[in-house]
Amino acid sequence: MITYGRRLRGLSLVTIATISLAYALAFFYAPEDADQGFIQKIFYLHVPLAIVSLCGFIFGGLLAIGYLRTGDRRWDIRSYVAIHMALIFGIGALITGSIWAKASWGHWWVWNEPTLVSFLIVVLLFATYQPMRFSIEDPERQARYASVFAIVAGAFVPLNFIAVRLANQYVHPRVLTLEGGNLPASMALTFYIALLGITLLYVTLWTYEMAAKNARMQVRATRRKLLGEDAMAPLRRSAAPS
Amino acid sequence: MRTVLTVLRKDLLLELRSLETVPTMILFSIATFVIFHFGLNRNSLDGQLAGGVLTVTVLFAGMLAVNRLFVAEREQGGFDGFLLAPVDRSALLVAKAAALFVFLTGLELIAIPAFAVMLLGVPLWPALPGLIAVLALANVALSVIGTLVSAIAVQSRARDLIGPLLGLPLLVPALIGTARAAGPLLVTHSTGSPPGKWLAILALYDLVFALLSYAVFDFLLED
Numbered sequence: 001m002i003t004y005g006r007r008l009r010g011l012s013l014v015t016i017a018t019i020s021l022a023y024a025l026a027f028f029y030a031p032e033d034a035d036q037g038f039i040q041k042i043f044y045l046h047v048p049l050a051i052v053s054l055c056g057f058i059f060g061g062l063l064a065i066g067y068l069r070t071g072d073r074r075w076d077i078r079s080y081v082a083i084h085m086a087l088i089f090g091i092g093a094l095i096t097g098s099i100w101a102k103a104s105w106g107h108w109w110v111w112n113e114p115t116l117v118s119f120l121i122v123v124l125l126f127a128t129y130q131p132m133r134f135s136i137e138d139p140e141r142q143a144r145y146a147s148v149f150a151i152v153a154g155a156f157v158p159l160n161f162i163a164v165r166l167a168n169q170y171v172h173p174r175v176l177t178l179e180g181g182n183l184p185a186s187m188a189l190t191f192y193i194a195l196l197g198i199t200l201l202y203v204t205l206w207t208y209e210m211a212a213k214n215a216r217m218q219v220r221a222t223r224r225k226l227l228g229e230d231a232m233a234p235l236r237r238s239a240a241p242s
Numbered sequence: 243m244r245t246v247l248t249v250l251r252k253d254l255l256l257e258l259r260s261l262e263t264v265p266t267m268i269l270f271s272i273a274t275f276v277i278f279h280f281g282l283n284r285n286s287l288d289g290q291l292a293g294g295v296l297t298v299t300v301l302f303a304g305m306l307a308v309n310r311l312f313v314a315e316r317e318q319g320g321f322d323g324f325l326l327a328p329v330d331r332s333a334l335l336v337a338k339a340a341a342l343f344v345f346l347t348g349l350e351l352i353a354i355p356a357f358a359v360m361l362l363g364v365p366l367w368p369a370l371p372g373l374i375a376v377l378a379l380a381n382v383a384l385s386v387i388g389t390l391v392s393a394i395a396v397q398s399r400a401r402d403l404i405g406p407l408l409g410l411p412l413l414v415p416a417l418i419g420t421a422r423a424a425g426p427l428l429v430t431h432s433t434g435s436p437p438g439k440w441l442a443i444l445a446l447y448d449l450v451f452a453l454l455s456y457a458v459f460d461f462l463l464e465d
């Protein structure tokens with residue numbers, strides 16, 4: 001039996017410490033951007049959110065491969081929680097990105113901005129994951145179909161970015177380029193700590209939801225054993241096996 | 243391979259006898275051209291606008307076929323029959339994608355001339371060879387993704403909603419590629435050859451998703 005709760009306390013403390021450090025550095029250590037001023041600080045939240053969310057979608061696809069290979073439903077729940085969390089982070093990235101766009105380009109939404117548009121398409125695609133999943137009733141089939149979708153959509157993420165990027169000119173500031181970017185060292189340090197902090201936040205929330213689902217599964221299994229099959233109302237809209 | 247041909251023959255025969263899908267798609271596309279005419283308030287289109295209108299119309303008409311693709315299998319027990327037969331399961335993917343490709347080609351045989359007559363402001367002939375190449379690649383993308391999405395959606399409760407909901411975002415890169423490749427063809431004095439960059443993107447998209455669908459399709463049929 002896997003217990004997710006045991007790791008949770010240490011993980012939460014590390015996450016809180018890293019995020020506090022990152023944003024303390026962002027506000028008091030990293031220099032203010034000469035061109036954009038104070039609004040540039042949102043970059044320490046927006047970019048890590050976007051990166052972690054995209055990695056979370058791909059992570060969900062990889063976990064789904066685990067389900068199709070083994071047929072063990074725990075892999076499917078891991079994949080579900082990974083995509084669920086990545087979607088929340090993705091919506092956060094869209095909102096913070098919009099605020100930044102308003103401050104820096106003067107518009108809430110800029111269509112000729114490839115990174116913004118391709119990110120929106122990915123979020124839209126993964127937003128259909130839950131309606132698709134919960135419209136299939138048979139739990140076994142639900143897990144299988146959701147895994148297939150997660151794998152296809154995970155592979156879609158990089159391909160979509162290539163297509164949309166080619167369709168437009170570059171406007172988005174490139175933070176991470178192959179040449180190592182053009183950030184001053186103090187900003188880069190702050191950024192990487194913020195990225196680490198948001199990644200840890202993702203891992204913590206993932207572990208937390210897994211612990212909750214795991215606990216609920218065990219409670220249901222125990223109740224069923226003690227009270228009999230009829231005492232359990234069927235779960236509605238849940239990815240946890242009943 | 244023989245399985246693929248048998249299933250494909252069955253689907254085409256069914257379509258020939260019932261005439262359910264392709265005529266609906268054609269009528270839908272012509273109605274869409276009329277709507278675009280009034281929506282855009284333009285008597286003739288050219289360039290990128292024409293490419294976009296044509297691509298979007300084909301995509302939406304294709305969604306009609308996608309919704310219906312596996313309905314007979316689900317309702318008449320075709321899935322069970324196929325699973326009982328000692329054949330490779332991926333054959334169903336290939337056959338259904340091929341059937342969808344044929345339906346889309348049938349749609350375009352009527353919809354493209356109709357588009358040229360109703361909306362296109364420039365002569366169609368110089369653009370035609372390039373347009374055929376672009377649409378062939380777009381049809382492959384639509385068939386592969388459409389078959390996969392249809393196989394997922396047909397088992398869900400809200401079948402007709404889930405299909406387009408999953409399919410449209412997945413097809414956005416293909417839509418960008420098709421519209422961008424078709425746009426430069428539909429101008430006066432076009433060179434007649436579509437931009438290679440977009441053809442390459444479309445081909446890459448086709449290849450990746452064809453292989454991926456082939457890899458995962460088996461899991462959609464298990465029972």
